[in-house]
Amino acid sequence: MYPSSFDLTVARSVAEATAALSEGGEDARILAGGQSLIPMMKLRFAFPSLLVDINEIAELASLERQNGELRVGATVRHADVAASDLAFGAVAAAAPWVADPLVRNRGTLVGSVAHCDPEGDWNSVLLATGATVQIAGADGSERSIPITELIVGPFTNSLGEGEMLTAVHVPVPSGASGGAYLKLERKVGDYATVGVATHLELDEDGRISSAGIALTSVAPSNLKATEAESVLIGESPSGELFAEAASLTADAAEPRSDIRGTAEWKRNVVRVYTRRGLEQALSQARSS
Amino acid sequence: MTAAQTLSTPPEIGGIGHSVPRQEDARLIEGQGNFLDDISLPGMLHMAIHRSPVAHARIRGVNTEAAAAVPGVVAVVTGELMAQHNLAWMPTLSGDTQAVLATDKVRYQGQEVACVIASDPYTAADAAALVEVDYDVLDPVTSPQQSLADGAPLIRDEKEGQTDNLVYTWESGDSDATDAAFDSAARVVSLETHYPRSHPAPLETCGIVADINSVTGQATLYMTSQAPHAHRTLFALVAGLPEQNIRIISPDIGGGFGNKVPIYPGYVVATAASLLLGTPVKWIESRTDNLISTGFGRDYHMRGELALSEDGRILALRADVLSDQGAFYSDAQPSKLRAGLFHVVTGSYDFPSAHVTCRGAFTNKAPGGVAYRCSFRITEASYLIERLVQNAAYEIGEDPADFRLRNFIKPEQFPYTTPTGFVYDSGDYHTAMRKAMDEVDYTALRAEQAEARAEGRLIGIGVAHFTEAVGAGPSRTFDIAGLKMFDSAELRVHPTGKAILKLGVKTQGQGHETTFAQIVANELGIPVTDIKVVHGDTDHTPYGLGTYGSRSTPTGGAATAMVSRKLADKSRKIAAHLLEAAEADLDFSAGVFSVRGTPDRSVTIQDVAFAAYTNMPEGVEHGLEGSYYYDPPNLTFPYGSYIVVVEVDAETGVWKVDRMVALDDCGVRINPMIVEGQIQGGLTEGFAKSSMQWITFDEDGNCIGSNFMDYLVPTAWETPRFELLETCVPSPHHPIGAKGVGESATVGSPAAFVNAVIDALAHLGVRNIDMPVLPDRVWAALQSAGGGVG
């Protein structure tokens, strides 16, 4: 499989990268891990005229905790997240489920976020944990927006021309918290048939103070189950409560029948996995 | 070494029964293999194929201008150009014709329409994308049922006399006797199931480097071929090239599994292009090319029925098949057997009558019907009978293992003639199955299952006992495109006692370079490491039909043993001369001839070899070499007992294998390690097909399964651990008692996995879930049986 021809620029700084991007115009693309972009080029689904390689930009490589947030730089690999003690809750749970070991060694969390593939795992985790993304513009500007504002639709983000993501920030809960990522896949390296990210924070009385639920592969974009989240908040966890939240989540999903299974069954899996995910998040929170 | 086998050579010689490390591995592991895409010749051009995006359409026109204008493009080949050379169509292996490049219509998505020859593969791919084809899209036929229904679009309108989409009808067995048995039956069980279309998906895709010398006419074709000699003859017959000028070299092959038996359009166009351009032309398929256009396996819609007596004996079997053949009928199958060996469908059971009918239907799908790691449709047969037998046991409320043990062919009945005319060579099914049952502690397992059910957990125990039929010939029954199936070996022992063995069969990873050397080592006592095995080059090997259908050991292995014995006979003469003894007074063991009674008077096979060139007895021809063409008297019939334990998640339908015990009896094992490797691989493929792997099509005829994200090949991660067992009942007619084994596990295991899932749900009345047994299908079955949770 041979891609059509393209130019390649290796950027040494964020400024260089954004400049190259804006010069390259609409057909210029960032090259991060290349694990989504290169296959698309080889299948001739994507024909970028210019690739801006950001892998040499040192400042993008850091994975750290600062100001109560987990900061994941734009060239941090899935494997780095999987191996890190800094990751927690749903982030730590999801990392080993992304793709396969080879892809995890190259692919980046931020690249996955930018790619906005509704079958990508990370955006569900970020929706459930309330993450924000850091954006750099060609004029040297920097801004930060919630993940909800980045995801526009399938394979579409809200970045403007000449803009790139530099990092993702995930808030680190201060109190008792837990999270899970349950993924039904057909084999290792498969995209999710159904993926469910859950996140719970408990107050001192053991009530749910914050809740996040988001879904992979069962809607045109990763889907935040806001209604289900809101029935959880302020309540004491119980089997019934989780069952209700799970039902609401299943109702919110928009699965489609395909080679992986029927829509009806997928909706059922969403329900089952949401309940199980909440149970796991709760037991993690209670032991944290 | 197996319990039943004794070693006749020490490890230094490494004859039969030794797990000799594979001689070919060092080269392959250290990157010193030579695969097709490693071959690069001076001036070589590259070919890319433009394929149809639609499943069924009339071609109004092909515009190659833009493609031809790309710098670096040397030629654009269309069907029209091929037609000028009478090569727009070619024969298939089953007597049909297949378009090389489409001229009138395209008949499946991915069909070859035009080829671009260019300076490099990137340019060729760029230009191939620029070929413009004007299609008048027609209604596609996407199932064999639709194909044979009234008013279906006629797919093969170019075929004279073809007025519908029926490819063939075929039957076997005795319909009257079978009807009578069904009339008198106490009970009848039936099963309708689809064995889905699958693809051999060798990791190395197909390819060719065609190099035709414009002066000498010598055609050297480097091809990914499982059957180089047969391909040479077919090239000679089809393209009219003189056969002595055709040399097919099949280099290291990265898996074949039946996919590299047919001749594909790409081979033909690349060869024609090399002839016309006078330069070597290389064509290597992409993964998608391979999956959407080359030989698929299976795709049988089957209905089976068993007639049962009051006391739980099988009286008769009926089977009816509707085969989805795709757009061209190109099964890689003996010409007398339209449904291959499907009529081995009576399996491991003793009953008097059976009747099998089969219809083939054209559809707008890729052609194929290759024996994907199986002996000509026997996989479908084995699957059907093993699923049916399981259901029969449920029907009469008996344990499926007990039901089998009662109905098995008994050891004393071998050789056993089946109702469809096969003569099984040897076996002891009862011992095999009991050994597998003991290994899993079957009785305890059933108790565990009952306890789990009481707690609402779904555990299933699946049993399958397959009998395979492998090793074609005999040549009186078996042929490929008219070429009779036997095989050959040529053995030459050099003066220093080192040997070179040349084979008509061709490895694709099975380990021939080791196994076949071990046969020689066993017969002559020459160490394995002193024997070079040559195969795959038609200029340098004797004629043979190639490797597929588990036939290498039954045919080529037998030929190797026989030629070795020929040389042993001659060696005995030479040894007698050297020892000044009578031939009859010599013992021969592990490469040493000694005079009976005075063992210190001896010579080695190496001494004999040297003498063959330096010190021959009067009147004996010099040299120590020979050849043997072996036509087997019968197939060999390996078998096995497989038991799978699964647990099903009642909430989601997801199932997991807890245990898999596989007992195989393939007669004498030449290299136990290699045999186990074959079984492990076959079990993995069986697991894949039962759980995740299929090629399907949407209503427009678009192929779903065109890459490895959609067509799933399991990795070590999800593949269960397999526990292997064995028994050894040698084949009575094979020179070393061996039976083929390369495909047993692919054939036998799918039914075991599926039966296990069905068994978990059987108490709810579930009797069938089609493969692949995807979790949504399991969940749906649970829902309709009322056994789902939530």
Ligand SMILES: Cc1cc2nc3c(=O)[nH]c(=O)nc-3n(C[C@H](O)[C@H](O)[C@H](O)COP(=O)(O)OP(=O)(O)OC[C@H]3O[C@@H](n4cnc5c(N)ncnc54)[C@H](O)[C@@H]3O)c2cc1C
């Ligand atoms: C076999 C295989 C299996 C996979 N399975 C899964 C899976 O199970 N789950 C899953 O979530 N993913 C899966 N993936 C995708 C993988 O996670 C990718 O790594 C990820 O989607 C993209 O990250 P990347 O760094 O490789 O991005 P690239 O491929 O380099 O880029 C992807 C897109 O994002 C853009 N981009 C990248 N970085 C930035 C940035 N900093 N700013 C703006 N735009 C940017 C690029 O321009 C491009 O359009 C799989 C991939 C493969 C090949």
